[in-house]
Amino acid sequence: MFKKLFMTSALLLLSACTSLPDWDYDKSVEFANYKTFAWAPDANLKSSTNDYQINDLMEKRVRNAITQNLSTQGITLVAADKADMLVNYHASVERKIEADTLSTSYGVRWNYWGWGVQTHTTTREYDVGTLVIDVIDNASKQLVWRGAKEGRLRTKQTPEQRDASINKTVTEILENFPPKPQY
Known part of the structure; x- marks a missing residue:
């Protein structure tokens, strides 16, 4: 019984920590025509949140990760008027807030009717960050693709761990850019 409860709890905990990216796009757009990109004038992490982890260092990590990811697809960074x-x-x-309740014991009393369950509930606060990447057609100025991913923010990471985390997140978001044809 305890083994089944432990395995179920472990699976739920693991599934709660993972998040799949979410994508949306304009199906009428020919994404193969996009060969160059530039940063939108309002591309900036710091304007959208006041979290201590969002700073100039994180801004640089996000830009580098996006640039590297798009360059592997043959899309190069150019001046805005040429993009x-x-x-x-x-x-x-x-x-x-996350709450976990664990039943710690069961009891039955013979001299009274009924039975009892003792439970223990633990709550934790944590921060969830969401990174959104938008692709805008430069000629029409219309949003043509959006990808987003959320995940639990980790504290006390080294710069190398933060680099790896941002690179992984951006890669997962841009995994479906350009969108794959649905058959």
């Missing part, structure tokens, strides 16, 4: 598309990004941080 096929503009890339915008922003972040939000939301505080969430």
